[in-house]
Amino acid sequence: MCGIIGISSNKPVSTIILNSLKKLEYRGYDSAGLATIHKGFINEIKCEGRVNNLEKNVLTSKSDGLIGIGHVRWATHGAANTINAHPHSSEKVSVVHNGIIENVTILKKHLINNGHKFKSQTDTEVIVHLITEYLKTNNIKNTITKVLNKLHGSFALGIIFTDHPDLLVGARRGSPLAVGYGPNENYLGSDSYALKSMTNKITYLDDGDFCILRKDKVDFYNSEGVIINKKILELSKEDIDINKGDFKHFMAKEIAEQPNTINACIKEYINKLNNELSIFNFPWKKEDFNKIILIGCGTAYHACVIAKYWFEKLTNLEVDVDIASEFRYRNNRFRKDNLYVFVSQSGETADTHAALDLCNKNKMKTCAIVNVVESSIARDAQFVLPIHCGQEIGVASTKAFLGQMLVLYLITLKISKIRNEINDLQYANKICQLKELPELILKTLKTETKISSLSETFSNAKGSMFLGRGHSYPVALEGALKLKELSYIHAEGYPAGEMKHGPLALIEEGMPVVVIAPRDDHYEKTMSNMQEVIARGAKVLLITNKSSDEIKFDNLWEKIEVETSSIDLMPFLLTIPLQNLAYYSALTLGHDIDKPRNLAKSVTVE
Numbered sequence: 194m195c196g197i198i199g200i201s202s203n204k205p206v207s208t209i210i211l212n213s214l215k216k217l218e219y220r221g222y223d224s225a226g227l228a229t230i231h232k233g234f235i236n237e238i239k240c241e242g243r244v245n246n247l248e249k250n251v252l253t254s255k256s257d258g259l260i261g262i263g264h265v266r267w268a269t270h271g272a273a274n275t276i277n278a279h280p281h282s283s284e285k286v287s288v289v290h291n292g293i294i295e296n297v298t299i300l301k302k303h304l305i306n307n308g309h310k311f312k313s314q315t316d317t318e319v320i321v322h323l324i325t326e327y328l329k330t331n332n333i334k335n336t337i338t339k340v341l342n343k344l345h346g347s348f349a350l351g352i353i354f355t356d357h358p359d360l361l362v363g364a365r366r367g368s369p370l371a372v373g374y375g376p377n378e379n380y381l382g383s384d385s386y387a388l389k390s391m392t393n394k395i396t397y398l399d400d401g402d403f404c405i406l407r408k409d410k411v412d413f414y415n416s417e418g419v420i421i422n423k424k425i426l427e428l429s430k431e432d433i434d435i436n437k438g439d440f441k442h443f444m445a446k447e448i449a450e451q452p453n454t455i456n457a458c459i460k461e462y463i464n465k466l467n468n469e470l471s472i473f474n475f476p477w478k479k480e481d482f483n484k485i486i487l488i489g490c491g492t493a494y495h496a497c498v499i500a501k502y503w504f505e506k507l508t509n510l511e512v513d514v515d516i517a518s519e520f521r522y523r524n525n526r527f528r529k530d531n532l533y534v535f536v537s538q539s540g541e542t543a544d545t546h547a548a549l550d551l552c553n554k555n556k557m558k559t560c561a562i563v564n565v566v567e568s569s570i571a572r573d574a575q576f577v578l579p580i581h582c583g584q585e586i587g588v589a590s591t592k593a594f595l596g597q598m599l600v601l602y603l604i605t606l607k608i609s610k611i612r613n614e615i616n617d618l619q620y621a622n623k624i625c626q627l628k629e630l631p632e633l634i635l636k637t638l639k640t641e642t643k644i645s646s647l648s649e650t651f652s653n654a655k656g657s658m659f660l661g662r663g664h665s666y667p668v669a670l671e672g673a674l675k676l677k678e679l680s681y682i683h684a685e686g687y688p689a690g691e692m693k694h695g696p697l698a699l700i701e702e703g704m705p706v707v708v709i710a711p712r713d714d715h716y717e718k719t720m721s722n723m724q725e726v727i728a729r730g731a732k733v734l735l736i737t738n739k740s741s742d743e744i745k746f747d748n749l750w751e752k753i754e755v756e757t758s759s760i761d762l763m764p765f766l767l768t769i770p771l772q773n774l775a776y777y778s779a780l781t782l783g784h785d786i787d788k789p790r791n792l793a794k795s796v797t798v799e
């Protein structure tokens with residue numbers, strides 16, 4: 194939820210920190226700040242809002258410090274203002290923090306009783322005062338070991354010291370943190386994205402680790418303060434300077450990229466010569482599991498709900514789906530023939546990672562479907578399936594959602610095949626249908642023009658409903674989430690058959706309702722549900738697919754027809770107009786589309 198950067202160099206660091214914070218803004222942008230050590234003093238600069246607000250202050254301050262830390266914030270404790278912005282500093286120590294300190298109240302009480310004065314409402318400030326206190330009688334390493342063991346909760350920390358201007362400390366528990374290695378300088382960052390523009394040599398800290406980082410060497414320690422060795426990874430060369438190209442927003446670019454990203458993912462898993470689906474090193478045999486449990490948050494959870502329909506249709510497995518923050522506190526039945534699948538774009542979502550940890554502790558089979566293969570969830574799962582959609586910058590997930598659905602569909606086919614629950618002809622047909630998907634998505638993107646003309650109705654509405662049956666129901670959930678998180682207007686995804694059990698009371702004259710109804714087995718019944726809401730004044734936008742026997746409705750507000758694919762693959766196509774509906778509604782409202790208020794790209798706190 195927050196982004197951290199730290200640098201120790203042989204040249205002034207404030208400008209490099211500033212540029213790195215801009216790359217980290219997708220992790221939070223309520224406020225920003227940096228601190229450097231120069232001539233024995235902490236030079237702290239902070240601001241409310243975006244990193245751009247910080248820039249002018251940094252440039253005028255002409256800070257020449259060769260060591261520093263920086264932070265972009267998503268508020269957990271304390272309002273999103275300058276006082277609560279990080280870094281937090283005493284006279285001798287400055288700290289940036291991503292996470293939540295759960296025993297802040299008792300720690301703060303003791304510190305205040307010992308004469309410490311607090312300036313902010315944050316939990317982080319407690320760490321500053323604890324370190325300051327312990328430094329009076331301990332060296333750096335012992336101070337850090339002792340302080341970290343007093344903290345409950347999660348943290349990724351960057352810490353600098355006036356009395357030690359040649360070093361900075363990084364520490365990790367529950368929130369991601371990495372070290373990067375450069376020429377005559379070394380770096381600390383929340384993730385590889387923050388560091389990739391400076392280096393591709395990365396070390397990931399594990400929970401309990403801390404490091405003492407100098408410009409020419411980095412020492413790592415475990416939670417007892419014992420020195421440990423850590424691997425240096427050389428990350429793949431990716432498109433480091435991600436940019437928007439001709440698009441107004443990253444979200445628009447990422448929606449438009451979907452034919453290519455789906456194509457790239459298909460090429461990774463389907464051999465174009467023999468059409469064989471190759472999921473290399475799949476570690477389990479058909480007798481190893483009889484139940485699949487799919488777990489995720491937000492959009493990733495919606496991909497899991499869609500996949501449940503696929504697993505139920507194509508395999509005889511028992512299938513459960515759960516929201517990670519619910520799963521981790523449930524009285525789960527951990528059986529050895531369960532297979533747990535964790536879906537996460539970032540691979541850093543705290544609840545999903547905690548659910549994975551719980552399964553690992555219970556010695557369960559675990560598989561992760563992620564976009565960031567160097568992420569914590571990828572590292573901690575037994576088996577990893579990347580979605581290969583490239584870095585997704587827009588906080589509202591689009592191309593990653595289709596990538597998650599695709600890999601979930603591929604794993605469904607793979608498991609159905611090894612369990613002999615799909616015959617060779619059906620299997621071959623489904624692989625061929627998949628190969629047509631990128632072209633169908635490309636054609637469906639053309640619905641953008643019409644959708645953009647309808648978006649004003651939604652941006653002016655008090656609220657809206659998204660209805661569907663079968664696997665169009667989770668598509669409705671996703672469409673509603675997209676509209677909510679971008680337009681800040683209430684929208685609800687609901688099973689079309691459920692409206693008469695209460696929510697029909699919400700329908701009033703002129704309320705926009707999106708009905709998602711491809712020409713599948715649920716079509717007729719969904720049309721009846723559509724008439725029920727029209728009869729009560731709803732303005733219905735019907736999302737369906739092109740069909741030779743088109744049915745016309747004279748009381749329909751609007752209709753969007755997506756391309757026609759096999760029924761299995763319709764969720765991919767039905768999602769496209771819903772992504773654009775949310776995008777254009779937010780554009781009409783003038784919202785910050787790539788960084789919607791209150792949200793962040795990677796939710797690394799509970």
Ligand code: AGP
Nearest residue numbers: 491492493537538539542589590
């Ligand atoms: C997506 O539009 C949302 N911003 C959000 O629900 C997201 O899907 C969720 O936080 C899970 O993130 P993850 O896929 O990185 O785990």
